[in-house]
């Protein structure tokens with residue numbers, strides 16, 4: 554069965570461009586993003602990996618480690634890295650798994666045979682400090698992902714983990730948030746002494762906690 558939200562992210566050992574890793578040890582109690590791309594030396598993937606390299610400081614700021622994967626071998630990743638730097642202006646600054654035997658791809662369901670029976674699709678797994686899967690995304694090979702959106706989701710996930718709030722549609726950092734229904738008004742008074750706006754008993758809007 555496909556991995557679902559709340560499942561533990563399966564552990565594995567893998568060869569990466571930055572050496573051999575044990576995934577759970579590599580996560581090291583923090584947040585992590587594991588994402589696959591279909592193939593080295595392809596146009597959309599080249600732009601995606603350059604963008605992730607450019608955004609690395611943003612992932613670092615949030616305490617999130619990033620790791621990529623494709624079924625291409627490590628030697629190919631190393632050669633392709635030169636093109637990423639040349640064309641995207643950012644050198645790879647995070648590890649890429651060489652998953653030639655598809656061990657990790659199969660473990661995480663990253664190969665969708667009815668789309669392509671040999672290449673990985675564009676999968677994303679956001680994993681929390683408890684090693685549980687917090688978000689999954691699957692894009693087809695022809696559509697590059699929006700990694701700013703991924704950072705926005707991580708901001709929401711981290712806010713929810715720290716405070717008992719959820720984020721509304723199109724929420725951006727600094728925008729109002731929602732008190733989750735499981736928090737009673739009585740408890741909300743303690744948590745949000747500045748008050749909140751009740752639009753409906755189930756829809757209580759409050760300033761984003763600091």
Ligand code: BEZ
Pocket residue numbers: 591592595596597598599694695
């Ligand atoms: C791409 O990254 O451009 C790509 C990769 C695999 C299939 C199609 C497009």
